[in-house]
Ligand SMILES: Cc1cc2nc3c(=O)[nH]c(=O)nc-3n(C[C@H](O)[C@H](O)[C@H](O)COP(=O)(O)OP(=O)(O)OC[C@H]3O[C@@H](n4cnc5c(N)ncnc54)[C@H](O)[C@@H]3O)c2cc1C
């Protein structure tokens with residue numbers, strides 16, 4: 001550790017950096033957090049917070065202006081809990097400026113030298129802009145700029161049907177914007193179960209979104225009467241007042257001085273780390289979106305806890321350093337209905353002798369009473385080493401699609417995290433008529449026929 005300077009300098013004050021700095025302090029070491037802009041990063045200013053505030057306002061039937069006011073009010077409220085004054089009260093020193101690594105344990109912040117025992121890089125990611133001819137002539141929006149729109153666009157073309165594209169397409173459609181969503185893959189949310197994609201596509205269509213899957217934009221140009229004119233590779237055209245690009249994010253690991261010090265930065269700009277969040281250079285760690293691993297706030301925070309623990313000595317003093325396990329991290333896409341996911345999909349588990357239990361919400365009394373029967377639960381289970389299918393084997397993955405799918409998935413996340421027998425989900429009495437009873441009714445299919453359903457082999 002450094003005799004005079006901070007023990008750990010954390011570069012970047014988003015979800016990962018804030019968590020890392022707080023954890024370093026909690027462990028009794030001195031933390032300096034360096035941030036080039038405002039503390040809070042993507043989640044607070046351009047990601048989770050504004051997008052969920054916009055979705056909430058749209059679901060409540062707000063006007064565009066009311067919705068944007070709610071977005072800005074919510075962002076300000078969250079940002080106030082994590083600004084430099086708040087961090088100072090917690091014991092974390094904050095320096096405003098852009099950091100660059102100059103040597104092991106050495107950095108420059110806006111030109112002034114800083115020394116530290118260890119460095120945690122948490123510089124996040126930025127929206128990816130694909131190389132489409134003419135894109136630079138149509139002033140495309142990204143998640144960095146869409147929440148700054150003053151007036152409601154009449155129409156919006158959204159490129160990319162991942163979580164950002166789907167959430168913002170639905171919110172904007174509900175706020176009265178005519179939305180066309182273009183996704184290159186054959187279905188929306190291509191990382192999710194195909195059935196989940198189908199439910200979300202139907203929900204977006206019901207909200208008036210023109211969903212075009214299996215196609216992409218080949219050229220963009222200013223429209224003859226204003227706006228944007230897009231040509232698609234299927235020969236069709238899309239005209240809209242504005243274009244929102246949501247095709248993924250690029251990790252911000254290049255240009256920080258890491259490569260010069262011998263740390264590996266891959267072609268995407270991701271800082272390469274092992275599961276202890278160590279880079280290839282001793283004393284330099286990384287966490288969050290900059291690692292190119294799960295680009296989620298709670299994953300960033302978990303990576304930061306691991307990095308901070310190991311950077312403050314955990315890696316040396318403990319027999320086993322802390323490790324980040326992406327396989328146990330759940331996530332949710334907050335469309336209506338929501339998609340909650342943890343672990344493997346059916347296709348990923350096929351070939352491992354896995355079994356699948358499904359419960360469509362047409363067979364769940366709570367969904368029937370709520371008139372929301374479009375969702376489902378799918379559990380993927382596998383045999384346990386030595387014990388086979390005793391106790392229903394162990395849970396490998398789960399998908400929950402429904403109004404509260406992003407919350408329901410956590411019962412499955414707990415089962416997966418603790419290596420629980422899947423049968424415990426079936427044995428646990430669930431309140432009637434709750435949404436979470438769907439997990440119990442699905443797990444019970446591993447033991448008996450439930451409403452004509454039984455666990456079946458996983459298919460690829
Ligand atoms: C529209 C949208 C919605 C999202 N919704 C969700 C959601 O619902 N749930 C969820 O879990 N995730 C969501 N995410 C993802 C989530 O926002 C990110 O995974 C998370 O914010 C990443 O945190 P981070 O700390 O790694 O990076 P960031 O938040 O990007 O923080 C990096 C920080 O580093 C600073 N920085 C960069 N370079 C330097 C430098 N050289 N010196 C000093 N500072 C520097 C930047 O200014 C920035 O503040 C969403 C993302 C988007 C775009």
Ligand SMILES: NC(=O)c1ccc[n+]([C@@H]2O[C@H](COP(=O)([O-])OP(=O)(O)OC[C@H]3O[C@@H](n4cnc5c(N)ncnc54)[C@H](O)[C@@H]3O)[C@@H](O)[C@H]2O)c1
Pocket residue numbers: 130159160161162163164165167182183184185188189190215216217246247248249294295296331332333334
């Ligand atoms: N609710 C959440 O947790 C949440 C919400 C939003 C974002 N995020 C995080 O932010 C990250 C970025 O989200 P995202 O949706 O921008 O990226 P993504 O990579 O998840 O999805 C991008 C989509 O765009 C499509 N695409 C790529 N190039 C295209 C092209 N040229 N034309 C048409 N489609 C194209 C891809 O097939 C993919 O479906 C995600 O990885 C996610 O982890 C999370």
